[in-house]
Amino acid sequence: MVDYLLTEEQKMIKELCHKIALEKIKPVAAEYDEKEEFPWPIVKILADSDVCGVYIPEQYGGMGAGIMGMAIATEELSWGCGGIALAFAATGLGTFPILLFGNDEQKKKYLPVIASGKKLAAFALTEAEAGSDAGSIKTTAKKDGDYYILNGTKQWITNGGEADIYSVVAITDKTKGARGATAFIVEKGTKGLEFGKKEKKLGIRASATREVIFTDCRVHKDNILSREGMGFIVAMKTFDSSRPGVAAQAVGIAQRALDEATAYAHQRKQFGQAISSFQGIQFMLADMATQVESARALVYSAARMIDAGSKDIAKVSAMCKLLASDTAMKVTTDAVQIFGGYGYMREYPVEKLMRDAKITQIYEGTNQIQRSVIAMNLIKELAKNK
Amino acid sequence: MNIIVCIKQVPNTTQVRINPETNTLIREGVESVINPFDTYAIEEGVRIKDKTGGKVTVVTMGPPQAEDALREAISLGCDEAILVSDRKFAGSDTWATSYTLSQTIRKIKDYDIIICGKQASDGDTAQVGPGISAHLDIPQVTYVRKIEEISAGHAKVERLTEEGYEIIESKLPLVITVVKEINEPRMPSLKGKMRAKNAQVLKWNADDIECNVNDIGLNGSPTRVIKIFTPPPRKGGEILKGDTHEVVAKAADLLKNVIIG
Numbered sequence: 160m161v162d163y164l165l166t167e168e169q170k171m172i173k174e175l176c177h178k179i180a181l182e183k184i185k186p187v188a189a190e191y192d193e194k195e196e197f198p199w200p201i202v203k204i205l206a207d208s209d210v211c212g213v214y215i216p217e218q219y220g221g222m223g224a225g226i227m228g229m230a231i232a233t234e235e236l237s238w239g240c241g242g243i244a245l246a247f248a249a250t251g252l253g254t255f256p257i258l259l260f261g262n263d264e265q266k267k268k269y270l271p272v273i274a275s276g277k278k279l280a281a282f283a284l285t286e287a288e289a290g291s292d293a294g295s296i297k298t299t300a301k302k303d304g305d306y307y308i309l310n311g312t313k314q315w316i317t318n319g320g321e322a323d324i325y326s327v328v329a330i331t332d333k334t335k336g337a338r339g340a341t342a343f344i345v346e347k348g349t350k351g352l353e354f355g356k357k358e359k360k361l362g363i364r365a366s367a368t369r370e371v372i373f374t375d376c377r378v379h380k381d382n383i384l385s386r387e388g389m390g391f392i393v394a395m396k397t398f399d400s401s402r403p404g405v406a407a408q409a410v411g412i413a414q415r416a417l418d419e420a421t422a423y424a425h426q427r428k429q430f431g432q433a434i435s436s437f438q439g440i441q442f443m444l445a446d447m448a449t450q451v452e453s454a455r456a457l458v459y460s461a462a463r464m465i466d467a468g469s470k471d472i473a474k475v476s477a478m479c480k481l482l483a484s485d486t487a488m489k490v491t492t493d494a495v496q497i498f499g500g501y502g503y504m505r506e507y508p509v510e511k512l513m514r515d516a517k518i519t520q521i522y523e524g525t526n527q528i529q530r531s532v533i534a535m536n537l538i539k540e541l542a543k544n545k
Numbered sequence: 546m547n548i549i550v551c552i553k554q555v556p557n558t559t560q561v562r563i564n565p566e567t568n569t570l571i572r573e574g575v576e577s578v579i580n581p582f583d584t585y586a587i588e589e590g591v592r593i594k595d596k597t598g599g600k601v602t603v604v605t606m607g608p609p610q611a612e613d614a615l616r617e618a619i620s621l622g623c624d625e626a627i628l629v630s631d632r633k634f635a636g637s638d639t640w641a642t643s644y645t646l647s648q649t650i651r652k653i654k655d656y657d658i659i660i661c662g663k664q665a666s667d668g669d670t671a672q673v674g675p676g677i678s679a680h681l682d683i684p685q686v687t688y689v690r691k692i693e694e695i696s697a698g699h700a701k702v703e704r705l706t707e708e709g710y711e712i713i714e715s716k717l718p719l720v721i722t723v724v725k726e727i728n729e730p731r732m733p734s735l736k737g738k739m740r741a742k743n744a745q746v747l748k749w750n751a752d753d754i755e756c757n758v759n760d761i762g763l764n765g766s767p768t769r770v771i772k773i774f775t776p777p778p779r780k781g782g783e784i785l786k787g788d789t790h791e792v793v794a795k796a797a798d799l800l801k802n803v804i805i806g
């Protein structure tokens with residue numbers, strides 16, 4: 160593997176998360192996929208191993224390892240199972256709004272319980288009529304004294320129903336357009352907050368995806384993230400920081416597919432020899448390995464830029480998500496091809512990798528949307544440099 | 546409660562090779578790990594500490610690189626680590642090893658329970674735990690699968706036997722050796738790993754623990770290895786098939802041959 164000159168701490172995270180993936184996640188991944196259960200026992204292991212807090216600053220009980228620590232952990236855990244790893248990664252998505260925009264009080268209240276793994280988080284933006292076009296969300300938050308009253312239904316919320324802490328974007332003033340939304344922290348157990356049924360999915364089936372339903376749900380104004388009207392900014396900045404996480408999930412899935420395919424090609428014999436002796440297979444493996452490594456390199460670069468405090472992260476963040484998720488889809492598909500008919504069977508691990516990979520091209524902004532973000536930034540840069 | 550856990554660093558392989566000339570294990574080029582049974586000893590030590598308070602001191606006798614095993618033990622929750630290392634210890638058999646460890650424990654002085662693994666995956670004798678107990682002249686319970694009670698001066702444990710289990714009560718201090726049924730060792734934690742990286746490992750030599758030079762290393766080892774060999778693999782059995790009466794008769798004949806010859 161390429162030497163990414165990881166720090167001692169980053170090596171530790173990688174080593175430990177790989178150990179957990181190998182010993183605790185990989186052996187149960189197929190069963191969770193089959194049963195579509197939420198992986199609480201694994202969450203407990205992650206909590207006890209301090210993994211839940213890798214990206215949370217030390218002052219709030221985390222490891223302070225930043226987006227790079229988050230990416231390394233997500234990649235390794237996803238090597239074990241992309242669905243199980245998502246309990247951790249989607250908590251990150253729900254936590255970034257608090258990390259980036261929370262005030263001291265909110266950080267003190269929520270970050271330590273997330274860092275210790277006592278509570279999971281979720282991020283609720285998408286609605287039935289508002290996916291890529293997040294601006295058309297209809298969930299409203301109407302001011303009532305010190306409270307806001309939330310009404311509406313969020314759809315396909317990862318960790319929905321399992322998490323205790325929800326970062327929610329709702330419309331506070333329809334007339335203000337892009338400045339009309341506000342982000343809130345809503346805790347499970349708040350009256351008027353309910354969950355819909357668990358979705359049946361193609362992949363990442365150990366992950367819970369549910370509707371999050373608000374019916375006259377009263378949320379105190381102290382739970383506003385940033386200020387009223389900042390909801391979409393909170394969401395967009397959250398994605399800039401969280402996309403390397405999805406990308407890392409994709410890299411982990413792709414790496415696993417490469418590992419499985421290489422091992423299988425070495426062992427499977429046809430025409431009296433290992434199929435790995437055929438140049439046609441060798442070239443596939445070589446391409447897969449090169450693609451996985453390029454994706455990883457871009458993810459780590461993006462993560463390091465964000466951790467270094469760079470302001471121009473939207474483009475590279477979108478790029479790494481785009482490249483890594485397309486790579487995961489391609490490499491897992493090729494892995495199934497190398498396994499032949501066996502690859503199509505549930506008894507073998509690669510069809511699951513292919514199913515799990517697909518989501519990384521869709522959520523946290525589809526890859527079409529990533530391309531729009533990249534192109535918009537190119538045009539902006541051009542205008543600036545004129 | 547002051548808990549001492551004895552661990553051994555062993556080669557990470559099920560195929561330990563033996564040098565046919567010296568009849569000793571070939572350790573070069575093999576990755577080292579904590580003896581698998583000792584990971585249960587560590588976990589049990591940390592669990593006792595979590596329940597009763599106090600601290601867990603982990604001890605190993607071994608070459609300088611055994612420090613890695615001690616640091617791993619710290620990442621799993623042990624508080625203090627002692628590496629007992631001296632060229633003079635080379636060639637120790639189980640008698641000398643347990644004498645050396647018992648001298649180490651005497652120097653630690655305050656201890657309530659000493660936990661060893663059931664056996665080491667390389668040496669495999671299961672003698673060191675009992676040896677420590679003999680040298681210190683304190684009680685021992687081997688093959689412990691559960692600690693039912695442990696409090697100041699008293700413990701009640703379950704001991705695995707081939708037929709079932711025994712419940713044994715003992716006063717403390719006590720040496721126990723543990724089997725893998727006793728717990729499920731935890732994963733290391735990141736904070737534990739950080740702590741392990743920065744932790745200070747005490748290093749004691751033969752003089753520090755006031756060993757009698759005639760009782761350590763090769764000199765202190767009464768065992769002489771005459772020959773080490775791989776037993777021939779067992780021949781596959783025979784499956785009798787067919788009519789029940791015939792098969793039973795045939796089996797009876799075969800048994801007769803075995804018993805009467």
Ligand SMILES: Cc1cc2nc3c(=O)[nH]c(=O)nc-3n(C[C@H](O)[C@H](O)[C@H](O)COP(=O)(O)OP(=O)(O)OC[C@H]3O[C@@H](n4cnc5c(N)ncnc54)[C@H](O)[C@@H]3O)c2cc1C
Nearest residue numbers: 282283284285290291292315316317521522523524525527
């Ligand atoms: C398993 C799962 C988990 C999810 N978890 C969460 C979560 O935790 N929180 C959350 O808020 N949301 C979550 N989502 C929602 C996810 O982010 C959206 O599905 C995604 O943003 C796409 O929205 P959509 O599904 O409505 O697709 P649409 O927006 O309807 O898109 C349909 C197609 O049109 C394309 N398209 C749309 N607009 C354009 C355009 N302008 N240019 C070119 N092509 C375009 C899209 O790329 C796509 O191919 C999750 C979704 C899934 C499936």
Ligand SMILES: Cc1cc2nc3c(=O)[nH]c(=O)nc-3n(C[C@H](O)[C@H](O)[C@H](O)COP(=O)(O)OP(=O)(O)OC[C@H]3O[C@@H](n4cnc5c(N)ncnc54)[C@H](O)[C@@H]3O)c2cc1C
Nearest residue numbers: 551606636638639642661662664665668669670671672673
């Ligand atoms: C016949 C024979 C000849 C040998 N000759 C040599 C030799 O010439 N040179 C040589 O280097 N070795 C030699 N050894 C190996 C050496 O005697 C043993 O490794 C050592 O005494 C421990 O015994 P064991 O491995 O059987 O451990 P066991 O008694 O099976 O171990 C039980 C438990 O005791 C504890 N324990 C064991 N060893 C240690 C330790 N070092 N530190 C801390 N705790 C420990 C652990 O908790 C372990 O789980 C020989 C072994 C045998 C059986």
